[in-house]
Amino acid sequence: MPRPRLDDPDTLPFWAACREHRLVVQQCANCGTYRFAPVPLCYRCRSWDTDWVESAGRGRVYTWTVTHRVIQPATASARPYNTAVIELDDCGGALITSNVLDIDNDRLRPDLAVEVIWDEVAEDLTLPRFRPVAESDRKKANNAH
Numbered sequence: 001m002p003r004p005r006l007d008d009p010d011t012l013p014f015w016a017a018c019r020e021h022r023l024v025v026q027q028c029a030n031c032g033t034y035r036f037a038p039v040p041l042c043y044r045c046r047s048w049d050t051d052w053v054e055s056a057g058r059g060r061v062y063t064w065t066v067t068h069r070v071i072q073p074a075t076a077s078a079r080p081y082n083t084a085v086i087e088l089d090d091c092g093g094a095l096i097t098s099n100v101l102d103i104d105n106d107r108l109r110p111d112l113a114v115e116v117i118w119d120e121v122a123e124d125l126t127l128p129r130f131r132p133v134a135e136s137d138r139k140k141a142n143n144a145h
């Protein structure tokens with residue numbers, strides 16, 4: 001797969017956190033708006049002051065698509081695969097685009113509870129992906145907070 005740029009100052013903290021298995025999201029230090037993907041300024045108040053906050057990595061499927069055609073030669077053997085938008089439970093419901101693994105694509109549904117898992121792509125690149133969470137596990141996790 002084509003690799004993301006790992007030397008961009010706006011996304012560097014995100015990739016560094018991924019290598020530590022921490023999912024981080026930007027939060028505007030001025031107005032508190034959460035945002036993902038990382039960008040240099042707040043699209044609500046135009047402030048350049050940014051904090052990085054850690055998400056617990058749980059969320060729900062907001063929407064998804066399943067790719068059947070070869071769009072990128074590197075994905076030919078992975079078809080059909082899903083690309084999903086996950087609405088995080090914390091971090092203001094920030095939306096993160098990823099994939100849901102460990103599920104048949106036909107079983108994806110809106111609001112499916114998912115949690116982050118870490119895909120060690122290379123020594124310098126770890127990607128956040130997601131997998132379904134059993135509803136019973138989810139209740140236990142919520143009660144722990």
Ligand SMILES: [Zn+2]
Binds near residue numbers: 044045046
């Ligand atoms: Zn702002």
